[in-house]
Every structure is written in C-alpha cells, then in structure tokens.
Amino acid sequence: MIGDQANVSYLDYSDIPFINQDIEFPAPAAVTKLRETVAAADAVWVFTPEYNYSYPGHVKNIFDWLSRPVVAGDYQTPTAIKGKKITMTGAGGQGQTMKCRAKLAELLTFIGADIMPAQQTGITLNKEAWTEGKMILTEEQRNALQKQSQEVLNYIA
Ligand SMILES: Cc1cc2nc3c(=O)[nH]c(=O)nc-3n(C[C@H](O)[C@H](O)[C@H](O)COP(=O)(O)O)c2cc1C
Numbered sequence: 001m002i003g004d005q006a007n008v009s010y011l012d013y014s015d016i017p018f019i020n021q022d023i024e025f026p027a028p029a030a031v032t033k034l035r036e037t038v039a040a041a042d043a044v045w046v047f048t049p050e051y052n053y054s055y056p057g058h059v060k061n062i063f064d065w066l067s068r069p070v071v072a073g074d075y076q077t078p079t080a081i082k083g084k085k086i087t088m089t090g091a092g093g094q095g096q097t098m099k100c101r102a103k104l105a106e107l108l109t110f111i112g113a114d115i116m117p118a119q120q121t122g123i124t125l126n127k128e129a130w131t132e133g134k135m136i137l138t139e140e141q142r143n144a145l146q147k148q149s150q151e152v153l154n155y156i157a
Pocket of ligand 1: 050052053054091095096
C-alpha cells in the first residue's frame with residue numbers, strides 16, 4: 001500500500017520497559033534505539049487497537065518515553081517526538097476507535113507531535129477477527145487506508 005513508495009519499518013517495542021523516573025537516566029538501550037528510530041523517520045504511523053475507549057497502556061508507554069528529555073533537566077533540546085509528523089489508524093469494534101483516536105490525538109498534541117491532516121482510518125474488525133484472529137479488510141477499508149497512505153506521502157513530500 002505504501003511500501004513501494006516509502007521505506008517502511010515496523011517498530012518492535014517488546015523490549016521497552018515501563019517508564020518510571022528511577023530508570024529514566026541514562027535511558028535504557030531499547031529506549032535510545034526507539035528515540036533514534038523515531039528521530040530518523042520522516043513520519044510515524046500508529047496502528048492501535050482500542051482498549052476501554054482509549055489506547056492501550058503500551059502505546060502510552062512509548063509516547064511517555066518519547067516525550068522526555070534525553071539528558072536530565074535538559075528541556076531545551078527538542079525531544080524525539082517534538083514536531084514529528086504522525087498519523088493514526090485504529091482497529092476495534094463498532095465505534096471505529098473514535099474515542100481511542102481522539103484521546104491519542106490529545107496526548108500527541110500535548111507532547112508536541114505534528115498530527116498530519118491526512119484522514120485517519122477507523123477499522124471495525126470483521127467477525128472472524130474476533131473469533132479466529134483472522135483480519136479481513138473490506139474494499140471500503142482498503143480504500144480508506146490507501147487514501148490515508150497517499151495523504152501521508154503528500155504531506156511528507
Ligand atoms: C482490555 C480490552 C479492552 C477493549 N476495549 C475495547 C473498546 O473500548 N472498544 C473497542 O472497539 N474494542 C475494544 N477491545 C477490542 C480490541 O480493540 C480488539 O480486540 C483488538 O483487535 C485487540 O488488539 P490486540 O490483539 O493488539 O490487543 C478491547 C480489548 C481489550 C483486550
């Protein structure tokens with residue numbers, strides 16, 4: 001969808017510890033890598049499920065780390081997330097993850113990310129996704145993702 005027009009990499013966040021200020025400085029190696037990866041990217045695309053009308057804790061954890069200074073007390077150097085172009089897509093039930101994405105937008109705005117004007121996509125998962133773990137996108141959903149991809153590419157061009 002976008003992979004033939006941009007270099008796309010998937011963030012593996014499985015080794016990122018839960019943030020607390022006792023382990024913040026120096027940052028754990030996985031967090032340094034996360035910050036470097038985000039800093040080097042032209043844009044970040046968040047795909048998230050909705051958990052209880054919000055985004056999951058592990059998504060929040062990533063942005064909490066990205067919102068913090070690299071050196072203790074240095075609030076002058078921009079953080080890795082400051083001004084970063086971001087778009088989001090959610091997957092969940094009938095509500096099309098609207099509440100999740102609204103709350104994520106609030107967080108991203110607070111930490112200074114640049115939420116792209118590209119349309120967001122809210123995916124209502126098909127029945128088999130819930131019963132068999134098999135996600136099947138409708139043509140309408142594919143088209144929405146295609147449109148989002150194009151708008152992202154246009155914005156970062
Ligand atoms: C704790 C929890 C809360 C959930 N709350 C919602 C919700 O508020 N709205 C919704 O649409 N789906 C909700 N779901 C369904 C998930 O969004 C959906 O199953 C998603 O595919 C899970 O992705 P994951 O396997 O990456 O966790 C919830 C699932 C879990 C586990």
